[in-house]
Amino acid sequence: xxxxxxxxxxxxxxxxxxxxxxxxxxxxxxxxxxxxxxxxxxxxxxxxxxxxxxxxxxxxxxxxxxxxxxxxxxxxxxxxxxxxxxxxxxxxxxxxxxxxxxxxxxxxxxxxxxxxxxxxxxxxxxxxxxxxxxxxxxxxxxxxxxxxxxxxxxxxxxxxxxxxxxxxxxxxxxxxxxxxxxxxxxxxxxxxxxxxxxxxxxxxxxxxxxxxxxxxxxxxxxxx
Amino acid sequence: xxxxxxxxxxxxxxxxxxxxxxxxxxxxxxxxxxxxxxxxxxxxxxxxxxxxxxxxxxxxxxxxxxxxxxxxxxxxxxxxxxxxxxxxxxxxxxxxxxxxxxxxxxxxxxxxxxxxxxxxxxxxxxxxxxxxxxxxxxxxxxxxxxxxxxxxxxxxxxxxxxxxxxxxxxxxxxxxxxxxxxxxxxxxxxxxxxxxxxxxxxxxxxxxxxxxxxxxxxxxxxxxxxxxxxxxxxxxxxxxxxxxxxxxxxxxxxxxxxxxxxxxxxxxxxxxxxxxxxxxxxxxxxxxxxxxxxxxxxxxxxxxxx
Numbered sequence: 001x002x003x004x005x006x007x008x009x010x011x012x013x014x015x016x017x018x019x020x021x022x023x024x025x026x027x028x029x030x031x032x033x034x035x036x037x038x039x040x041x042x043x044x045x046x047x048x049x050x051x052x053x054x055x056x057x058x059x060x061x062x063x064x065x066x067x068x069x070x071x072x073x074x075x076x077x078x079x080x081x082x083x084x085x086x087x088x089x090x091x092x093x094x095x096x097x098x099x100x101x102x103x104x105x106x107x108x109x110x111x112x113x114x115x116x117x118x119x120x121x122x123x124x125x126x127x128x129x130x131x132x133x134x135x136x137x138x139x140x141x142x143x144x145x146x147x148x149x150x151x152x153x154x155x156x157x158x159x160x161x162x163x164x165x166x167x168x169x170x171x172x173x174x175x176x177x178x179x180x181x182x183x184x185x186x187x188x189x190x191x192x193x194x195x196x197x198x199x200x201x202x203x204x205x206x207x208x209x210x211x212x213x214x215x216x217x218x219x220x221x222x223x224x
Numbered sequence: 225x226x227x228x229x230x231x232x233x234x235x236x237x238x239x240x241x242x243x244x245x246x247x248x249x250x251x252x253x254x255x256x257x258x259x260x261x262x263x264x265x266x267x268x269x270x271x272x273x274x275x276x277x278x279x280x281x282x283x284x285x286x287x288x289x290x291x292x293x294x295x296x297x298x299x300x301x302x303x304x305x306x307x308x309x310x311x312x313x314x315x316x317x318x319x320x321x322x323x324x325x326x327x328x329x330x331x332x333x334x335x336x337x338x339x340x341x342x343x344x345x346x347x348x349x350x351x352x353x354x355x356x357x358x359x360x361x362x363x364x365x366x367x368x369x370x371x372x373x374x375x376x377x378x379x380x381x382x383x384x385x386x387x388x389x390x391x392x393x394x395x396x397x398x399x400x401x402x403x404x405x406x407x408x409x410x411x412x413x414x415x416x417x418x419x420x421x422x423x424x425x426x427x428x429x430x431x432x433x434x435x436x437x438x439x440x441x442x443x444x445x446x447x448x449x450x451x452x453x454x455x456x457x458x459x460x461x462x463x464x465x466x467x468x469x470x471x472x473x474x475x476x477x478x479x480x481x482x483x484x485x486x487x488x489x490x491x492x493x494x495x496x497x498x499x500x501x502x503x504x505x506x507x508x509x510x511x512x513x514x515x516x517x518x519x520x521x522x523x524x525x526x527x528x529x530x
Contacts, residue, residue, distance in 0.1 A: 053457025
């Protein structure tokens, strides 16, 4: 574990060299403690896979004083037990009719039904949120569905697209460019500034995908 | 409400304020003006607080008509501004009466002009900010991040100020001069081969025309990138080195997380200078001590009341 200044107004706390299943929960807990401890000294706090980036207010504090203040507190925060049943549970409806479904089945040597079954049988954890507003990286995708990113990214992936890449899966909250394989569509808006919080999925939350038919997908609000 | 009517929007005129802070953990970019220096002066000329909503006008060509009497301030790129045909001095505040037309020409020096109004433009914020972020569909007049359109009304209040004022000339940058940009070390620089870092600082880079509000892309002799990192939070000014070896400097509309190795961070005040460079402008980099950069930045924030 180490602190590194990240430019004139941010400090990076690196917690591990490799991510593991428990790390997002630990980072979520640390983020909560740091917010409570530092209040307005922090302008933004960004959890990464193995790190936490603290954007601090340089008019009130700098990286040296921040390290001095956090160093004695960290051992206690790191020793706090993680609640076994942590993370809220979400069940997200998916109409598995994505543009790459057949291609994914072929590449994984599975039937389309098996791809759907494998993908919807697992419980995933939100490991990080980034790339775009509300884009939640979910892990860990079953090994049998692991594929490298598409060699040429699409210039436009439709909003609500459920996608996979390597050992991760995610729903694109907005239309955007993207290089992941598209398995289906989610009828829900996963980022909406009119809601509080704007993003229903938070770090450490648990997610299951439920296969629905086109009719249910449309009844639930799709396509976005 | 009354205000300023947009007659011609220009290629990309965006509402910006102090930025959308406090939402990066949900993937929301902070956005805000690309050139904090020129934007801060525009607001200061009108006694507006730091971060008051103003316009960032890329390349000029904006035309507005006043529907009330107020005061405006124009800073940043030299855009041959006229008020009912009479030329306006650069980096100055001036009165606008109802019916008068403000016309901006082509940016002859610099890339972005900043137009502030006394009291600021009145626009409902989204996630605490009016800053336009087209990629994320947030902010601006419509809450979609889109630039201004012809016919838009920029709401503001009538205002009366005592006299014209200009920014003292030593503070008006010459955007045509070579851009010498200072870099705070750190990040993955230590895992970079020393000759690669030397090559970064020794060579003359060019600003790529592919640059945008998200990132300034550099063109030059490609560097050898160290291995990719686990995605981590990234900030404004981070100098990323993607596998093609051409660095990208993150600007106001940066993504919140990234996995490319980081060579260092641009001095936050030099990001303002970078924002005014046209495509193919020559860029030189030199190292700066973090403490020195912080002291200078603190002074800047104190002066402008952030």
